[in-house]
Amino acid sequence: MNHQPCIAIVEDDKDQRQNYVRALECMPVQVLAFADKHSALQALTQQRPDLLILDIILGQEYDGGFNLYSQLNRQYPDLPVLFLTERVGEIDQVSGLRMGAWDYQPKPITIDYFIAKIESLLRLTRNSNSSQESNQITCGQLLIDLDRRHLFWQQQPLSEFTMTEFTMLEYLARRPGQVLTYQQLGQATFGGCVENNTISTHISNIKRKFKALDGDFNNIISEYGQGYRWRN
Amino acid sequence: MGKAIAGVTKLGLFKLRYQLLAIGLVLLSLPYLGYRFIEATSDLLQQSQSLAQKQVARSLANLFVQRPELLLQLPELSKQQPMLFVQRINHTKTIDGSANDWQDEMAQASEFRSPNDQVHYTVTLGKIDQQLIGKIQVYDQHWLSPDTFSSSRLQSDHLRLSYIDRQQQEHHLLLFGKPNGSVQIHQTNSQGSDISPHQLNQFDLQANMQLNGEGYMLEWQMPLALMGERQLLRLAIVDTDEAGGTPKVLSTQGPETAGYTALNTLSNQAMALLAGQQEGPLSVTLYDQQLNRLAHTGHVPSQGFDTWNWQFSDLWQQVATSLLKQIMSSTNPVQGEANLSRPRLLNLALAGITIQDRWAQPNSQGIQATAMPIINDQQEILGVVLVEQGIDQLLQLQRQAIEKVVVISLVSISFILLSLFLLFWRLAQRIRTLGKHTHALVDEYGRVQSASLKYATHSQDELGDLARGIAQVMTRLQSHQHFLSNIPRTLSHEIKNPLNTISTSLGNLSTELAESPSREYLNAAQRGLYKIEGILNKLASAASLEQALQQEPKERIDLAHLIDCYCAYQTQVDPLVQYQGPSQGIYLSAVDYRLEQALDKLLDNARDFRINNTPIIVGLHQQGTWATVTISNQGPSICAKQAQHLFHSMTSQRPEAKQGGAGHFGLGLFVVRTICEHHGGKVSWQNLPDEQGVVFSMRLPVQI
The missing domain is CATH 3.30.450.20 (PAS domain)
Structure with missing residues (x-):
């Protein structure tokens, strides 16, 4: 008998919460939806979800999502979390990632992208829990563990990559030497066309995280006007 | 009376007007x-x-x-009769016929007039060191020289001086003046019939005569020892007005015998x-x-x-x-x-x-x-x-x-004036400095850069009041500016939840109406939603651009290579984009994708405004320590009125047809300007010759 993954959604807005639940009905998953931190905490301490989708602002509590995750993380250290929020500031993103969030997705989101994101995260969850050998790709000194969503550069782990950055880096690394246009990167990462500057900002963040580990990192090349390419 | 500014100290006597008033009163x-x-x-x-x-x-x-x-x-004298009067004098006189050294004694002069005023003269006598010095001013406009009449000198103008010596003998001297000032002295008898040159030596009697505007003056000096104890003296002026005329004689006529006057009246x-x-x-x-x-x-x-x-x-x-x-x-x-x-x-x-x-x-x-x-x-x-x-x-x-008092007053007034000058000079300097500091708080686009005024806010005078007032106003302005600049982000933040509701609702509806003919309306709604999201992202991105730029590290990049590559790709998309410049070798410290963003904006701008099928020229050249990137297009020129707000946020000159649904909020040139300034450069524009188009220039500092 197949075990249906349990997805917990904590969203204080009733309409959005219902839309998420409705969208997930087409998937073979069990959905638990909560309107506030208190009810979510009470239920989820009794049942560990396979994936937690959290809004950060819950009712009057500005950091309600962060606080809830912080408490649950003590009980479930490996709990996969997707922050789905209107707070898009870099500080919020960094805070979420440092707490252990798997991804940080700004609102608004389309249902299709939402489902794709959930599927991706569930796949990662399954793979990370699997005892089988991980699905890995190597690109020069870069090792990408696709299943466990782990990155290694010169055998040193890279941390605090969002799912967007992880996906963008994977897309580049799978096509070394090939110039990937802004449109291609946007399509691969965001599922559609985005501003060139949005892509560049993410690439800049990726480079910064590499350079924190290796000051001489210079493997992502800007193809001015077109996009970027990975150089081994 | 205006309301006091909150927080401003009451200064009382320290106020400048009181200080100035006090200085003025002193x-x-x-x-x-x-x-x-x-x-x-x-x-x-x-x-x-x-x-x-x-x-x-x-x-x-x-x-x-x-x-x-x-x-x-x-003896009793007639009060009507003038008399000779000898004054004691303190300094010797120069016998030169001049009255210059007689000023002190002029008050004691005795005046003699003939009854018909035909002859008029004054006599001043002085005594010093046993010398008698005399001065006669004769008021006679018709002086006749003794040389005029060779036959008889007695018919010319002259002075007769008579005295009685110790042996009680009378002496009569005639003093004839000459135009050159010399005086010839003759002696005569009591009748005046026998004239002979005076035989006394030069120390006995000296005389000089000078003509002046009123007549002539005769000055003489003689030893008192020539006269007896009572010093009896008689003077007479002989005046002849015309040749051959009868001489008129006016004597001093003293009270003594024969008209003498005793000079020594003192007891x-x-x-x-x-x-x-x-x-x-x-x-x-x-x-x-x-x-x-x-x-x-x-x-x-x-x-x-x-x-x-x-x-x-x-x-x-x-x-x-x-x-x-x-x-x-x-x-x-x-x-x-x-x-x-x-x-x-x-x-x-x-x-x-x-x-x-x-x-x-x-x-x-x-x-x-x-x-x-x-x-x-x-x-x-x-x-x-x-x-x-x-x-x-x-x-x-x-x-x-x-x-x-005059000197002290002048010195004091000078000092006070100098103090006032220094005070006002200092005041003017402080006002200028305050103006500069205040000016520096606001950039050329009117944005408050800082509300922290670091000048004169601790001063206890009116300038301190002014500085504190300015600081308060700046703080309020900055607060208001902060509120305004946060509006796009706040709006974006607040609107994203309802947008997400719409987006997810449309997504679910789309699933349910997969095969419905109404789906086209759904798709339209989704496109509208997408545009709204784009607008919000642009507004939020522009509002936080400066903050984002501050967090982005700069790297040494080759601007020529960047633009060369950039234009090469752009040419593939739009063959009318032409690059004219080096392909490498101009280095600067920059965030490359931000320069790309600026180029995107300028190129979008040029495409929107160019005349169809005309080229867009991208240029690059280095001059000294500056690199200049130019993007020019043929099309409408920019008028001065448009130029005033060209680089301001949310200012667009695009025609309505080119505004598009979600594209242009007049943020492009504002973004370019912000990026340029972040890199230490400046953006400017210029109309092409003959108003055939516009060229925008980004001037950036190169890294040698």
Whole structure:
């Protein structure tokens, strides 16, 4: 008998919460939806979800999502979390990632992208829990563990990559030497066309995280006007 | 009264206007107070001097009341008859026929007139070192030289001088003046019939004559030893108006035999008595009932303004002397002149009135005199004691005080003016500095860069008030600016939840209406939603651009390579984009994708405004330490009115047709400007020649 993954959604807005639940009905998953931190905490301490989708602002509590995750993380250290929020500031993103969030997705989101994101995260969850050998790709000194969503550069782990950055880096690394246009990167990462500057900002963040580990990192090349390419 | 600014200290007496008022009052009161002090002191000294003088005169009068015989030695004279009068003089005279050195003695001159005023002259006599010095001013416009008549000199204009020697013999001398000033002296007999040159040696008698505007002046000097004890002298002027005319003779006609005048009228006993009583710089003269001088002692020293020893320049001395004379004339008025005041005083004294007066003396500043009648027990007036005293000393003290006050006032006023100048100069400098600091708080686009005013906010004066007021206003403006700049982010933040509701609802609806014909409306709604999201993202991104730029590290990049690559790709998309510049070798410190973003904006701009099928020229060149990127297109030019807000946020010059649904909010050039400034550069624009288009230029500092 197949075990249906349990997805917990904590969203204080009733309409959005219902839309998420409705969208997930087409998937073979069990959905638990909560309107506030208190009810979510009470239920989820009794049942560990396979994936937690959290809004950060819950009712009057500005950091309600962060606080809830912080408490649950003590009980479930490996709990996969997707922050789905209107707070898009870099500080919020960094805070979420440092707490252990798997991804940080700004609102608004389309249902299709939402489902794709959930599927991706569930796949990662399954793979990370699997005892089988991980699905890995190597690109020069870069090792990408696709299943466990782990990155290694010169055998040193890279941390605090969002799912967007992880996906963008994977897309580049799978096509070394090939110039990937802004449109291609946007399509691969965001599922559609985005501003060139949005892509560049993410690439800049990726480079910064590499350079924190290796000051001489210079493997992502800007193809001015077109996009970027990975150089081994 | 305006409302006080909150937080502004009440300054009270520290306010500038009070400081200036205090300085002005001190400035105004200083000379006035000094003047008042001197005036009061001067009055006191004058009163003291007058009182002391009156006491001296009274004591002398009382003394002579006890010795009435001293006042009755001379024969009675007609009061109508002028007489020769010898003054004691203090300095020798130059026998040059000039009156210049006779100024002090002019007041004592005796005047002689013929009954019909045909002959008129004045005689001044002085005595010094046993020499008799005389000066005759003859008022005669028709002087006839003795050389005119070779036959008889006696018919020319001349002076006849007669005296009686110790042996009681008469001597008659004739003094003939010449135009060159020399005087020929002849002697004659009592009838004047025998003329012979005077045989005395040169030390006996010297004379000189000079013509002047009023006639001629004859000056002579002779030893008193030539005359006897009583020093009997007679003078006569001979005046001939025309050749062959009858000479007119006007003699001094003294009271002695043959018209002689005894020059020595002084009583030795009275002189001795006066000398014993006289103290200090006083001149005391004793007169009998006929106002004959019986005794005289002391003298009034002459001293005038001109003897002041100024240490300033000549010009300044003239100004100061003139100024002081004005002041002195107002504080020490004199009532008249000596030759008018002294006789008036003496006549009043003879009438039994003790009187004091002050008058000016030629070449001197003033005399204060007291005339005291000598009245015996029978109330008979025996004579007059005249005490004269120069007020030089008093006036000198007064002048010195005024001089000091003037100097101190000038120095003080200069100091105060200098202080005021420095104060206002400093004030102006502070205001300018405050202006600069205030100006620096706001950038050229009117944005408050900082509300922290670091100048004059701790000052305790009005400028401090102003600075604190400005700081408060700046804080409010910055707060309001912060509120305005946060509106896009706040709006974006607040609107994203409902947008997410719509987005997810549309997503679910799309699933349910997969095959429905109504799906096209759903798709339209989704596209609209997508545009709204784009608008929000752009607004939020532009609003936080500066903050984002601050967090992005710069790297050394090759600008030429960047633009070359960028344009190469753009040319693939749009062949009319042409790059004219180097392909490598211009380095700068920059965030490459931000420069790309700026190029995107400028290129979008050029595409929107160019004339169809015309090229867009991208250029790059380096000049010194600056690299300039230019993007030009043919199309409408920019007018000055549009240019004012060209680089401001949310300013668009695009025609409506090109605005699009979600594309342009007038953020592009604002983003370009912000990126350029973040890299230490500047963006500018220029219309192409003949108004055929526009070129935008980004000027960026290169890294050598």
